[in-house]
Amino acid sequence: MTYDVFVVGGGPSGATAAEDLARAGKRVAMLDRDGRIKPCGGAIPPRAIKDFAIPEDMIVAxxxxxxxxxxxxxxxxxxxxxxxVGMVDREHFDEFLRVRAAKAGAERLTGTYLRIERDSAGTHVVWRDKASGEERRSLTKLIIGADGARSVVARDEVPGGDTIPYxxxxxxxxxxxxxxxxxxxxxxxxxxxxxxxxxxxxxxxxxxxxxxxxxxxxxxxxxxxxxxxxxxxxxxxxxxxxxxxxxxxxxLKPLDKWDNGRDVVLAGDAAGVVAPSSGEGIYYAMLGGRVAATAAQACLASGKAKDLKLARKLFMKDNKTVFKVLRSMQDAYYKSDDRRERFVSLCHDVDVQKLTFEAYMNKKLVAARPLAHLKIGVKNVAHLMGWVKPSWT
Known part of the structure; x- marks a missing residue:
């Protein structure tokens, strides 16, 4: 069987990509190492619950x-x-997403990714089947690398994929x-x-x-x-x-390039899409899987490898500014305990609280309150420069 897309990784990113592709009628395989549970606080905002149809029974708190x-x-x-904010347990949440992808039509494979080989027949994913221990070769048109922060797919196929900070x-x-x-x-x-x-x-x-x-x-x-x-x-x-x-x-940082210009595109942690400062990853991983699936469909339709760039373009269009702001916050306040003390003190401010959670819950910066943004900017500078003392001193 020749797959349209072979997804390496069955976490929130890979499972979302596989489900979207299967629902679009594509022949898709999803390879995952069974039994691995990622350490995670498990927080998902209402935007994630809505956009990805997370059922009530997955919310444990x-x-x-x-x-x-x-x-x-x-x-x-x-x-x-x-x-x-909904809380999920990754042990059960990730498996739910994999099962949902399989029900949508994705072929679920259990094993370990080894490498990519190319010959006159096309592109092959070489992987080791967990049950038999045998090496398998799967022919595919495209590959989505959703195999985590130390992605082997990214290391082997995408420039800069071996140097991602974490x-x-x-x-x-x-x-x-x-x-x-x-x-x-x-x-x-x-x-x-x-x-x-x-x-x-x-x-x-x-x-x-x-x-x-x-x-x-x-x-x-x-x-x-x-x-x-x-x-x-x-x-x-x-x-x-x-x-x-x-x-x-x-x-800690989205990669500058998410595709190899040929037949591979990255998603989720493999692409570096965890929010700075907060470390939030589930929503962004699932979004990363969705845009990778969108890019893969565009590439399959056009036959043009350049369409794989659509994944990063779509993701950064909506999230570049948020990631930039969060990175600046982490760089400014996480350097020392004195800075952390000032950061928590700053969180006393009602404007900071409202705008922070509006952005977190809805996944976008709120532009409708310019005065509040200005006030926060001034207070932020004052705290960083030490012009004010923490509110409890």
Whole structure:
């Protein structure tokens, strides 16, 4: 069988691409390594639930408060107005997406990607079947590389794909305690503290009967397990049963090029589409899968490889400014605990809270409140320059 598109990777990005292509009537294969669960806080905004038809039973918790905690232990509670942030457990969420893609008509393959070979017959994906251990060759017109932050497809096929910057994320899924003064099953805690992460943040995110407790860092030498143990201790979660532990790289910057100009296009973490500052990835991964599928369909229709560039063009059209703003925020405030203290203090501001969550929930910057934007800009500069003290000093 010759496939129209062979999707390497069955996470949110790959599964979304495979489903979209199958629903469009394309012959599509989706190759995934069975059993791998990515460390992830699991937050998805209403925009993702709506755009990708996420059913209610996939939402294991509904969060209506985000608590930002500074290095000194001060906190700011940001209440989410007119909605909630949905929480999913990647163990079940990713499998749901793969099953949905298969029901739409994608052929699901379980195994490990090895390489791409080309000959007079065309392009072949070479992979190892998990059940038999045998090497297989699948003929395909196009390939979508959705195989994660250390994408082998990107490394082998796309310029710059082997140099993508990333942080290492680690979390522990624990049995959630009963609600108490330290833990609220409807609240996400984000901890900005150099003792937990010197350049990123830690988190405690509710998952219904479970919770995700973790951190990320790009600094070599940080003991992720010790940092997470310290986070659990400071959050009153040391005695909770540990269900599983997971670690993986998370990319920090979209690649400048997402295709090889021939027959490969990247999607999701492989393309580097995780939001700076927040580390949010699920929505952007699924969007990345969708635009990769759109580009693949355009290429199949026209026969022109240049149409594969449409994936990055579509994604950056709507998200370039948001990513740029978030990158500037991370570069400005994550450098030291003094800066983190000022950042959490800045989050006290009502304008900051409203505009931040409007942008997060709807996935676009809100341009209808220019005065508020101006006020935030002035306050931001004042905090960065040290002209004002944190609001609790």
């Amino acid at each position: 509904k969060v209506d408060v985000a608590r930002m905690i500074s290095p000194s232990g001060r906190s700011v509670d940001i209440h989410i107005e007119n909605g909630y 942080v290492i994320a680690y979390h522990e899924i624990i049995k959630a305690p009963a609600a108490n003064k330290d833990y609220d099953p409807k609240r996400c805690d984000v901890i900005y503290d150099g003792r937990i992460s010197p350049d990123f943040y830690g988190w405690v995110f509710p998952h219904g009967d479970q919770a995700s407790v973790g951190m990320g860092t790009g600094v070599d030498g940080v003991n992720l397990k010790e940092a997470t143990a310290a986070l659990r201790a400071s959050s009153g979660l040391t005695g909770c049963e540990t269900i599983r532990k997971e670690g993986a790289p998370i990319p």
